[in-house]
Amino acid sequence: MxxxxxxxxxxxxxxxxxxxxxxxxxxxxxxxxxxxxxxxxxxxxxxxxxxxxxxxxxxxxxxxxxxxxxxxxxxxxVEAPCALAGPGGCGGCDFQHVALPAQRRLKAAVVSEQLKRLAGIDHDVAVEQVRGSADGLHWRTRMQYVGLPEGRYGLRKNHSHEIVPVEDCLIEAPGARIVLAGEPPVRGTVTETVLGRSFDVAGDGFWQVHPGAPETLVGAVMDLLAPQPGERAMDLYAGVGLFSAFLAEAVGPTGSVTSIEGDRRASDLAGSNLADLRHVKTRAGRVDRVLAELDTMADIVVLDPPREGARKEVVDAVVDLAPRAVAYVACDPAALARDLSYFAARGYKLANLRSFDMFPMTHHVECVALIERVG
Structure with missing residues (x-):
């Protein structure tokens, strides 16, 4: 290069x-x-x-x-609470030297800039605090370390393979699940509870790492979408069925929910987690391919893609369902902004946006966007 x-x-x-x-x-x-x-x-x-x-x-x-x-x-x-947060330390935390309110303002500025630059959208952004981390520390419920001799752990420096030994990571939550890089996958399942409902998750499967994140995201999605009894809902990149469960409760037995997830293990667990909801159907497979096989429409869609976003092919497939509204859950503002530009080209606009500080002390931010059909 x-x-x-x-x-x-x-x-x-x-x-x-x-x-x-x-x-x-x-x-x-x-x-x-x-x-x-x-x-x-x-x-x-x-x-x-x-x-x-x-x-x-x-x-x-x-x-x-x-x-x-x-x-x-x-x-x-401010003075960083962790000695490893500065130059030469580990690469895990970007903003320990920044007061928490200012961290959120910085993240809001990034979301605003990405929306403007990549989607041509002017939107005022405020990043909200999430329950469970008032001081921004001890929130991460799953940690991935590099194993070191004598049972010690380490983290890699930013943009480096060099490993920094870590005695006490200040964003690790008490009782956090520990994963070691390069070790075999964790077998079995763990049970997570959200708003009184239990979800089995594979030991090495995806689940939000902030303890307040699942409840916060469910609340934001349901508030923005406002599902109505009898509506047809789609939950795309559905994982183990978190959003599907609460969509199903809202649309009721006269409505329907189709839950689509690419990971077979997660989809199987979704089937078990949602077994009591007879109007939910789970499908395993790539989202674009499953949507291409379906002969149906949707009133509302939850779109929760991985970090790289949904991309144009999936956005086009979602628009072809003719939903009245889409709730897009995004962990990367650049991918969100790019996909919003694809929605705009197909006659859908950003109607509302909420942003959450689910990763304090880091640059990461979670957004939930409400996208509605124009006219």
């Missing part, structure tokens, strides 16, 4: 004033170069701070760096 033509090399240190936040937990700064400037994505900084940046990578079109000295700190800067 060719490198950016620049006078800056890895290890160089240079003073700069930090610009806006960027998607991915970095801040943007510009360093002088000839009659223009070169972009550097900086970790451990805040907008408008004056810092010393150490260059950590020279990529094809930009630089990466760490703020190793803070010359003029932001009023939003």
């Amino acid at each position: 060719s490198r950016l033509r620049t006078p800056y090399e890895v290890g160089d240190r240079v003073e700069a004033t930090i610009g806006p936040v960027a998607h991915g937990g970095h801040m943007v700064a510009r360093l002088p170069f000839e009659d223009t400037s070169v972009v550097v994505f900086v970790r451990h900084a805040l907008p408008e701070e004056r810092v010393v940046i150490e260059i950590t990578d020279v990529a094809k079109r930009f630089l990466r760096g760490d703020a190793v000295e803070i010359l003029e700190p932001s009023p939003d800067r």
